[in-house]
Amino acid sequence: MTNKKRPQLISLKTILVILAVSCFALYALFPRTLFFEKEALSQDYTFEKSYLNAALSTDPNNEKLRAKLIELHIKLSEYAAATSELEKLPKSDKKSLLEIQLMYALWLANDAKKDDRFEELSLKVGALKNWNEQILNIAKALGLHAKVALYYQQNAQPLLAADYWLSAGEPAKALAIYKNNINADIAPKAITTALGANNPEQAYAWWKTYGDSTNIKRTLYLANLAGNTQDAASAIENLLKQEPNNNEYLTKAMYLRLADGNTLGAEQLLTQLLINNPNDKELRLLNWKMKRWLNKPEQALVEFKWLMANHAVNVAMLTDSINDAVALYLYQDANDIFQYKAQNRQLSDKGFVRWMQTNEFIGNPEQELNNIERFEQINGKSLLSQYWKAKVLHDTGDLNGLRALWPSYKGPKNEEDLLWLARAFWLAEDYKTALTILQQKQQSTDDEFWSARVDMALRLQNKKEELYAYEQLKEISPLSVGDMQQYQQLRFEGNAKGLLEYLWQQAPLSDRQLIQVTQLSVQLGDADSIARVHNELEKQRYNKQLYPAWSLLSNWYQNQNDLNSAYTTLNRAAKLSEYNTDVVLAQGWLALQMHDTIMIKRILANYSQTEPSYNWAQLLASLSIYEKSYNSAYFYLRQLAISNPKDLTTLVNLADVLQLLGYNANATELHHYLLQHLPKDKYAYRGLMYRWAGAMAVPHLMQFNTMGELAPDTIGEPVANWWLARRAAKNLAPWQTLQLNMINGEFNNVEQQLTENTLSELDQLNALLYLKQPYATMQRWYETLTNEPTEAQTSLLRNARNAYFRALEINFSPEAGLNSSQYDVNVYFPYAKGQWKLSVSSQQNFNNNGLLFAIEDKMTWGRWYFDAKIDTHQGTLASRQGLSLDTRYQWDSRTQVGLKLEHNVENRQSETLLSFAQLDKATAYINYNIDGRQSVQLSGSALSFSRRSDNSSIVSGQEYNARYQYNILKDRPVWSAYFSAQWQDFDSVNTFINNEANLLPIDLQPFRRLALGTSFASTGSLEPPYLGASPSWLFDISTGYQTLNDTIDISVSSGAGWSILGDDLFRLQLGYQSSNKVGNSDTQLQLGYYVHF
Known part of the structure; x- marks a missing residue:
């Protein structure tokens, strides 16, 4: 069967045509659905705007169409319409985007100024969370680099983010991105970023990794920034090798060397730089600094x-x-x-x-x-410039310049410069101007300034100014004696009573003030003040400086016919003054009044002179007449008559003495002369005779007056009061008599008063203590003590304890000097007249160890002192038995003489002599106190060294000692300085001593030493008895020169003692000699303890 093709009804062309026609029809019928709902608009803005307006009128709630219209208005710069349409949109992200677009368009239209619109736009862009490309571009245009950088960083574009962080001025954030993304391509930019982020270390590290190592300048630059001085120095040195004279390199190298501490290298480079640029101030400044460095x-x-x-x-x-x-x-x-x-x-x-x-x-x-x-x-002119001008003129002695400066002077006018200027005028005797200058300053604490004002006021006789200056001076520091007297004279002129009251207000009174108070009290006849003075003096009865006050007090009592009190106070004045001749002169007149034969004889014996002063000649003549020493009286009266031939009183007495001596013719002739010249008026005649002020006037005047008539007229003259004293002498109280006897050293009279039993208990104790009978003193003290002892009784007991105490003493001397040691037990006990000491010791010396026994007796008798000692050393090889006697006599208050005899006593000349020899010595000495601070001790001795074994002589000679001591401080501490000399004179000996074991050689040289030393000690003693001072201490140091061996030596002795039980003392003593009598160093160390029982 045959297949047939299906016919093709529609061709391709037909289909295309149909589609085109359909699309056009659809476009015309449904434009909103098919086109305008799309995102993009056509370029035909007029048609588009018309369409959108028409569509919105049909559908006014269509936000997309309205947004398209707003965008179209913005593109067409129709900002008002855009704004109006924008207000119709509800709040949404789209509206925010459109607002930003509108604001951005308006900002651009306004020349993109940084105004409020810019600020608002920036805030809106920054606040927007969801950006698109358009907002990103707006942010970039606005310069929101940080927001842009953050956008890129969030969208994984770190390098772009880093660029914008840099643009935003945030290099640190850019640096953090580069650290995580570093590579060779971005290294240059990363290095720059690190530098911008102030991290030169990171920049230099990247440079070292990715940079060009041949670029030395860049390396130097980065190393410098990174503080890598080592790499920088290496780089600059390389550059210097290429260009050695390059100033820039030299300068950098210099600073690098400085930074590295190489100042010498830097100095070399700086020197080269200065050669190239000698006038460069910076280099010069650096050179100055470097020289100082x-x-x-x-x-x-x-x-x-x-x-x-x-x-x-x-x-x-x-x-x-x-x-x-x-x-x-x-x-x-x-x-x-x-x-x-x-x-x-x-x-x-x-x-x-x-x-x-x-x-x-x-x-x-x-x-x-x-x-x-x-x-x-x-x-x-300034204060300082004027001050220094005055100072220079003063220092150079330009007085004319200072005087010329004063009228225009603008200096500080303080004490110093005012004194300079015033001095220039007072040296020119312009005291008025000088005082005017000083008066420029009224407030000052400078005693020299006020002293100058006093002087100027005194010269100008301006008493008011002088008194004012004294007042200011007194507030600063105590016035001197002369200034105080002048001040008192100015303030109390004609007001002696006021001055007396003022002085009594100055408690406590100084010595001079107390003397002045006494004088004023006597002058005013103020009995109450005199009594007060006497009480003050009794409180300081041993103060030697107050003897003038005692003397004035004696005059007062004489004027009051209280001759017993006058005698007591004058004796006190004499003793305190150490028998000042003026006080003794007053004593002589008082003795004449009181018929004190002992005192009269003493004065004649001690003070008779071949050429006495006028006053002493008067006294000695009167005393000689009283003692019927008419030849002596004639001698002094003749001197008086020659010195003052018009003194009729002298001539009267001379005539009487001539007659007594049998020179009748001369006496008659003188009497004839006196009859012609003596006043006939009885009262005038008596007054003339009283000017003689001696006892010789009284017998002569008694021919015309009774003593009852004479006495009232002579009260003001102490030398004429003896008749009144005859009646008052019998009325002395026993304690007054005791004081007189003790002051005059009348030991027998004190013993007689004790026998008569007329003294009080305390006076008896004082009398016994004065007679050096501590045993009887202590016995009487215990008998009279019925209650707690008073302060006076305790003080008296302490005074007695020096010569009367019991104690047991133990001493350990592991170093006793001269290579020996000794251990002692001593017992002290008193008896009626003195003090015993018994000692038993063990002595280890130079191979002749043994026991040492000693008994010592110390006693006093009046002015005498005796110290007798017997000791024996029973050595294993040689023994000795020795004795010594020390006798002293207190010649007067200053002088003590003595004689000390020693036989077979311990010989401490050397180690060998200590063990096997003995010493015979006779010493005469004198101790003299020059004054309260100074004393001298002199002694001379004959000595002989002999052997213990057969008593044969080793050597004989002499020894002389002298010591001068000055007491700097008397208490807290006792401080003295001294000079001493010891001089032995005997022939040098080189012999042997037989110690029954072998022959010991002896090489003896005389010891001669001159020394200066000082000693410090507390008030207590380290030897028994304990008197209540704890701790006790002493320190003595001296430096000596030994003349024979030309040696300088030092000797130190120190010790300290502490009471443990209350009536005992533990002591430590240490001594050292660098060179003793045989040239060896010597050390002494002793630990001791004694307790009273």
Whole structure:
């Protein structure tokens, strides 16, 4: 069967035509459905806008069409229409995008200014979360680099993000991205970024990894930034090798060497730089600093002068260079720098003072004055400049300059400069101007300033100003004696009573004030004040400085006819004054009044002189007449008559003595002369005779007057009161008599008073103690003690204990000197007249050890003192038995003489002599107290050294000792300085001693030493008895020169003691001699303890 083709009804062309016609029909019939719902619009904006408006009128809620219309308005720059349409859209992301597009279009249309619209647009773009390409471009256009960078970073585009982080000024964030994505391609940009992020270390690390190592300059740059001084130094050194004279390289190399601590290498490069650029201020400044770093201040100063000349210095540099110049004593250089500072108004007050001090070191006052003038021309006058001008003028003695300066002076006007200026005027005797200058300052604590004002006021007789100045001076420091007297005279002129009351208010009174009070009280006749004075003096009855007050008090009692009190007080004055001649003179007149024969004889024996003073001649003549020594009286009266021939009283007494001596013719002739010249009036005649003031006047006047008539007229004159004293002498109280006897050293009279039993209990104890009877004193003390002892009784007991005590003492001396040791047990006990000491000791010495027994007795009797001792040493090889006697006599209050005899006593000349020899010695000595501080001790001895074995002599000779001591402090501590000399004189001996074992050689040389030393001690003693001072201590050191062996030695002695039980003492003593009598060093160490029982 044959297959037939199906006929083709529609061809391809037909189909295409049908499709085209269908599409056109659809376009015409359904345009919204088939075209305008698409995302894109056609380019025919007019047709599009018409269509969209028509469509929106048909469907006003179609947001997509309205959004298309808004976009079309924006493209066509129809911003008002866009804005109107935009308001019709509800809030949505699309609306936000359209708003941003509209705002961006408006901003561009407004020339893209950074105004409020820009700020608002930036905020909206930044707040938008979902960006598209269009928003991204807007953000880039707005410069929101950080937002863009964040967008790229979130969208996996890190390198773009890094670029925009850099644009945003956030290199650190860009650097973090490069760290995670570093490679050779991005390394240059990463390095730049690291530098921008202030991380040069990372930049240099990448450079070392990815950079061009042949680029030395770049390596140097980055190494420097990274602080890699080692690589930088290596790089710069390589560059220097290529260009050795390149200033830039030299400078960098220099700084790198400095950073590396290579200052010397840096200095070499700096020197080369300065050769190339000698006028470069920066290099010069660096050179100055480097010289100072290298401790080359002189070279630094040279460099600084160039800098200063070129005005390339600052204040700190000026200060440093001044310090350098002063430290090098280059004061002229320092002055030049100060001048520069002054010229540039950079000089502070402190700097000005240093400048002036520098000029003083230079010693050119003319230059200093010129500097001050120049300073004042630039800066004007100041307090300091004027002060230093005055100082220079004063220091150079330019008084004319100071006087010329004063009218225009603008200085500080303190005490110092005012004194300089005032001195210039008072030396020219212009005291008025000087006082005016000093009055410029009314408040001051400078005693010299007020003293000058006192002086000026005194010269001008300006008492008001003088008193004011004294008042100020008194507030600063105690016035001197003379100033105080002048002050009192000014303040209490014509008011002695007021002065007395003022002085009584100055408690406690000084010695001089108490004397003055006494004088005023006597002058005013104030009995109450006199009684008060007497009480004050009794409190200080041993104060030697107050003897004038006691003497004045004696005059008062004489005027009151109380001769017993006058006698007691005058004796006290004499003893305290150490028998001052003026006081003894008053004693003589009082003794004459009281018929004190003992005192009269003593004065005649001790004070008779061949050429006495006028007053003493009067007294000695009167005393001689009383003692009927008419030849002596004639001698003194004749001297008086020759010295004053018009003294009729002297002539009257001379006539009487001539008659008594049998020279009747001469006496008659003199009497005839007196009858012609003596006043006829009885009262006048009596007054004339009383001017003689001696006892000789009384017998003569008794021819015309009774003593009852004479006495009232002579109360004011002590020498005429003896008749009244005859009646008063019998009325002395027992204690007053005891005082007189003790003051005058009347031991027998004191014993008689004790026998008469007229003294009080305390006076009896004092009398017994004065008689050196401690045993009886202590016995009586215990008998009278019924209650707790008073302070006076306890004090008396302590005074007695020095000569009366019981004690047990144990001493350990492992080093007793001269290579020996000794251990002692001592027992002290008293008896009626003295003190016993028994000793048992064990002595280890130079091969002759043994026991040492001793008994010692100390006793006093009146002015005598005795010390007797017997001892024996029972050595294993040789023994000895010795004795000694020391006798002393208290000649007077200052002088003590003595004689000491020693036989077979211990010989401490050397180690060998201590063990096997003995000493015979006779010594005469004298101890003299020059005054309260100074004393001298002199002694001379005859000595003999002998052997113990057969008593044969070794050598004989003499020894002399002298010591002068000055007491610097008397208490807390006792401090004294002394000079001593010991001089032995005997022939040198070189012999042997037989000790029964072998022969011991002896080489004896005399010991001669001159020494200076000082000692310190507490108030207590380290030896028994214990007087209540704990701790006690002493320290003595001296340096001596031994003349024979030309040796300087030192000797030290020290010790300390502490009470343990209350009436005992434990002590430690240590001594050292660098060279003893035989030239060996010597040490002494002792531990001791004693207790009273």
